[in-house]
Amino acid sequence: MKRLDSEESLTLIEAVVKQSQQANEQLVTTQGTHRSQAVEAMADALKDAFDEILEANTLDLETAREMAVPDLILEWLKLTPKRLETAIQILDSLVTIADPIQQVSHAPYPLDPAQTYCQRIPLGVITLIYESLPELSAIMAGLCIKTGNSLVLRGGTEASHSNETIVSALQTALENSQMPSQALQILPCDQGVSVQDLVQQEPYINLVIPYGRPSLVQETARVANVPILRTAIGNCYLYWSTSGSAERVKQVIVDSHASEPDPVNAIEKVLIHRNIKASVLINLFHSLQEKGFRLRGDESLVQQYDQYLSPVQDQEWSQSYIDKVVAFQMVDDLSSAIAWINRHSSGHADCIISESYRETRQFAQTVDSALVYINASPRFFRYAANGDSIFLGVSNQKGYRRGLIGLEALTTFKQVVQGN
Numbered sequence: 001m002k003r004l005d006s007e008e009s010l011t012l013i014e015a016v017v018k019q020s021q022q023a024n025e026q027l028v029t030t031q032g033t034h035r036s037q038a039v040e041a042m043a044d045a046l047k048d049a050f051d052e053i054l055e056a057n058t059l060d061l062e063t064a065r066e067m068a069v070p071d072l073i074l075e076w077l078k079l080t081p082k083r084l085e086t087a088i089q090i091l092d093s094l095v096t097i098a099d100p101i102q103q104v105s106h107a108p109y110p111l112d113p114a115q116t117y118c119q120r121i122p123l124g125v126i127t128l129i130y131e132s133l134p135e136l137s138a139i140m141a142g143l144c145i146k147t148g149n150s151l152v153l154r155g156g157t158e159a160s161h162s163n164e165t166i167v168s169a170l171q172t173a174l175e176n177s178q179m180p181s182q183a184l185q186i187l188p189c190d191q192g193v194s195v196q197d198l199v200q201q202e203p204y205i206n207l208v209i210p211y212g213r214p215s216l217v218q219e220t221a222r223v224a225n226v227p228i229l230r231t232a233i234g235n236c237y238l239y240w241s242t243s244g245s246a247e248r249v250k251q252v253i254v255d256s257h258a259s260e261p262d263p264v265n266a267i268e269k270v271l272i273h274r275n276i277k278a279s280v281l282i283n284l285f286h287s288l289q290e291k292g293f294r295l296r297g298d299e300s301l302v303q304q305y306d307q308y309l310s311p312v313q314d315q316e317w318s319q320s321y322i323d324k325v326v327a328f329q330m331v332d333d334l335s336s337a338i339a340w341i342n343r344h345s346s347g348h349a350d351c352i353i354s355e356s357y358r359e360t361r362q363f364a365q366t367v368d369s370a371l372v373y374i375n376a377s378p379r380f381f382r383y384a385a386n387g388d389s390i391f392l393g394v395s396n397q398k399g400y401r402r403g404l405i406g407l408e409a410l411t412t413f414k415q416v417v418q419g420n
Helices: 006-027 032-048 050-066 071-077 081-096 135-146 157-176 214-223 246-256 278-290 299-304 314-318 334-344 357-366
Strands: 104-106 115-122 125-130 150-154 184-186 207-211 236-240 267-273 294-297 325-331 350-353 372-374 393-395 403-405 411-418
Touching: 006 125, 006 150, 006 184, 032 050, 032 081, 032 135, 032 157, 050 071, 050 081, 050 157, 071 157, 081 135, 125 135, 135 150, 135 157, 135 184, 157 184, 207 214, 236 246, 236 334, 246 267, 246 278, 246 350, 267 334, 278 294, 294 299, 299 325, 314 325, 314 334, 325 334, 334 357, 350 357, 357 372
Parallel strands: 125 150, 125 207, 150 184, 236 267, 236 350, 267 325, 294 325, 350 372
Antiparallel strands: 104 115, 115 411, 393 403
16 A cells, blocks of 8 residues: 655545534534444444454464564454453443443532533544554443543554454444544555654644553653643552462462553562562572563572573663563561652553561552552453453553543543522
């Protein structure tokens, strides 16, 4: 397919975002029941196109292998029947969730004699820029239609056939539901559409969500002139106190890496109190190696346990592995651990294993993270079977939104003052 030059790319982007804004003007006036019916139709469309989507994904995988795409991206790209079924289940669950739009709450400042309240409304046009993970196009489309937002997708070249097949099915469902068809659009990544031009469409795009490796998120944020909701993957820390159970530490590490396909909250760094016994450490290292983890450590640990650990480079403490790799470091006490975490962690999910209330309280209050886990696995669930919450990912930024990215993150408030 012919690649677009810079002028053609910009012209295409401007046309798409303008159409999305126009579609959103229609979408915001639709009833919640109508939007839920459209999401239900989208789920049905994926069921009908199930085999076609998997065939398109097989083509993407074959092409990606020929292009020597990294193993991580191949794993994210692989759309197994289970992963596609999960995406369909998420859409089905969105249908049953109460309409998040038009919810009314009391304003924090009543103005006498007027009545003051807050009303939840859509953001407008949202752009998702993502690597591989083709099921995200369906999940994000469901979240956006449910909240009355238009969506512009810009996926990676490696997933072009999968993404286009999924979006085509969803667009047909929207048209059959009498919804504005241009409320969901995808830009042809294989034609060289510029990400920089896309994230500078300030009059039309209300939020950009970059989803993928840290390099993608950082570069998108660097060039954008529209609001960015940063996502985060990996480089989560665990502090192991002297009162903490070694078995619990092992369980948390292993479980945190089990979310599929992207281990968003995987524990990749462990800070160990110096008084933890050597025999206990050896048992942990041995157990993790048996489960396929590659282990690294600071200089002092490597000298003592070189049969288990390889040296870690200084810059790695602030970087995500996004792999089954865990690095260990000794610390003197809880305060040292908290200071290290606040300096090096990605800041979106950090954990403590301790039986001390004082320690867990101090950790929860002073660790600068969006999510704090106490004696619990930070494993990420995009859709928890025992609840009705659905999340795209986790944001570690302070400002617009911090923490889990769900329906509420795609809305804002309008404050209304009604006089007599």
